[in-house]
């Protein structure tokens with residue numbers, strides 16, 4: 001097993017059989033000890049965050065498989081906090097695709113002149129470039145095409161997949177009377193060129209609220225996975 005990437009919240013290993021192993025860590029993104037799913041720095045370490053994030057990720061990836069949505073998921077070992085996945089190549093040096101149902105986070109920071117906090121957004125999709133040094137800047141469909149990161153056709157495919165997947169997550173949260181405000185995904189291409197969802201779907205990738213009150217990732221994972 002060979003370490004190929006050390007991320008903020010996970011380490012990535014190449015397995016002998018060609019698959020990848022994602023090791024979930026107890027580090028979460030944020031700043032100065034405060035969790036923020038939009039941050040691109042590790043803000044704090046929370047005991048059990050890795051396992052909890054993996055449990056929720058496993059839950060959602062298994063729901064997606066049932067819905068026939070292609071992902072990189074193979075299986076997960078909760079005790080070891082590891083997930084086995086199919087290797088993918090990312091678009092450019094990596095993109096994040098965000099789906100928004102209410103205006104919070106960076107959307108509100110950018111468009112506060114026109115948007116009110118928590119105003120409804122109709123599964124609004126936007127893409128950011130994974131570029132920590134430049135604070136993950138948003139990028140338009142035309143810029144993605146012009147810079148050769150995504151074709152217009154691929155953009156359309158990613159947008160549709162994003163809205164489908166976000167709707168599934170939103171419905172699962174709604175079953176527990178939790179409202180999804182926004183969520184962030186990563187996509188890649190498998191060896192056969194198919195575009196699939198990669199990475200994770202955990203509390204660290206979304207903002208969820210119950211009765212108008214924000215729910216922290218560990219609490220979300222607990223609420224979602226208790227019977």
Ligand SMILES: Nc1ncnc2c1ncn2[C@@H]1O[C@H](COP(=O)(O)OP(=O)(O)O)[C@@H](O)[C@H]1O
Pocket residue numbers: 005006007008009010011012020072085086087088089090094186188198199200
């Ligand atoms: N199936 C996959 N194939 C290749 N890379 C993947 C796959 N799934 C996730 N990744 C990448 O592995 C890394 C996971 O570690 P993470 O700590 O989330 O990194 P980051 O700090 O880049 O967010 C991410 O860069 C993500 O793009």
Ligand SMILES: [Mg+2]
Pocket residue numbers: 007008009
């Ligand atoms: Mg990440």
